[in-house]
Each structure stands twice: as structure tokens, then as C-alpha cells.
Amino acid sequence: MVLINFGAIMTKQEGVYVVSTLRSWFLLFVVAGLGGCAARPGVDALVVRQSPIGSYQTVTVVTATDRQRDITGVGYTARRSATLQFERFTVAAPEKPNDRRNDSRELMPIRPKKYVVTRREPVATKGMNANKNTLIYVHGYNYTFQESLFQLSSVVADGRLTEVPILFSWPSDGTVTGYIADKDAATFARDDLVQLLETLKKQNPEGNVTLFGHSMGAWIVVEALRQLKLSNRDDVLRHVDQVVLAAPDIDVDLFKQQSIQLDA
Secondary structure (H helix, E strand, O other): EEEOOOOOOEEOOOEEOOOOOOOOOOEOOOOOOOOOOOOOOHHHOOOOOOOOOOOEEEEEEEEEEEEEEOOOOOEEEEEEEEEEEEEEEEEEEEEEEEHHOOOOOOEOOOOOOOOEEEEEEEEEHHHOOOOEEEEEEEOOOOOOOHHHHHHHHHHHHHHHOEEEEEEOOOOOOOOOOHHHHHHHHHHHHHHHHHHHHHHHHHHOOOOOOEEEEOOHHHHHHHHHHHHHHHHHHHHHHEEEEEEEEEOOOOOOOOHHHHHHHHOO
């Protein structure tokens, strides 16, 4: 992990944009192999099962999604929902080899050993982040709901995060050929991320938020912040303590323009 006071500097380093915005502090994650695992988890991975035996760590993740549910009611699709849906998942995440903890919060690919959902339940917005800080992870292009859930579970387990982890899962097509569709879905989702940030501020006025956007999710993050700024919602922006943009899928000139607007 690298923590930098950027002042007015903006550069692109190792696929990560560096910019002064909000409180002028950005938290950079070292990203290693973010493409996911070789065998992508299917919808059946979201079925609640018994806790596995072995080297697992239990983590809890809140999910906020504007995906529609599938016909079984178990998983979520790439179809767009008019409202955000919230759940709380308890996930048994496999320990890293040799139990090597990662104090740098390095984001690693999903490991081959299976992640197991041991509990899931609907959650009201009031109970999402009571009296705690939160970390919102916005996944990138070509991600399914379950894949991004397990990715965040890995970060929580390996990084020993103290914040309440919230997955913002937007309706990505989850396919390599779905880039154009994902761009449209990302545009659709930015208002819902704004709504989530406003809700968190209302429910927990004293809590801070870390926003973590990967790939196309970084575009959604910056667009949501820009929208809050244009709407004069500085009261919400003040609660965004840190912003992480990992391998951002943002045109550099557009990003410069967005950054100027945020700093205004």
C-alpha cells in the first residue's frame, strides 16, 4: 500500500491514475493479476452451504446491486433493476498459501479453492454500517455478481479490513465481448452509486467511506463523485475519506477534466 499526499499532481503510474481530489489523499492498492480465476464461479456458488473444513476465514460482506435476480431467486443477472437490492453474505474465504497475511491490502486473483456462502439474508439500509466506516468496492468490466463478491471477500480476509465492506455490483454482462454493453450499464449504475453514498451519509453521519473502483468501476466512482459535486452535495463528499482507482478504464483527458471539476 502506498499513501501519498498528491497536492496538485496528476500522473499515471503502473496503470493507476494519481490525482489530487477531495481531501487530497488517495490510497493506492497494488493490483496483481486482477483478471479473476481460471474457472469462474457459477450461480450455484451463491447457494448457502455448511461451513467447510480446513483453512478458511469467515468474512461478512454487504451487497448493494442494481442487477435483477435470476428466475431461481438465487443469483443476479445482467438485466437492470430500477431499485437497489441489499443483502448480507457470510462467506468462508480460503486462507492464502502459508497463511501469509498481506498488510499492504494487495488485491489478488480469486484462488482456486472454493469460496463457500454459509449465510445470506436481506438487509435494511439502516443496518448496513451502523457506527462504522465503510469500504465500497465497485468491480470492473466483465464481472459477474458472484465473482465480484468473492473478490471482495478475498480483500477483506487477507487485508484484515476493519471497515464494513460493501460490494456495489452493477449489471456487467460478465463476458469478454460485452464491453459496449458494460459501458451502457456503467452509465446506468452511476446514479445508484450516488444514491448509496447519500444513504450511507444519512444513516451514519459520523462514518467515513473509502471508495474503491477497479477498471470500468473506477469510471463509475469518478462519475458519481462528479455528480455529487455538480449537485452541491459537498456534505456527502466530505464523508468520502479515500478514493482508490485501480487500473482505471478512464480516458486521461476526461479524467483531467473530471478532476478539475472535483477540485473546484
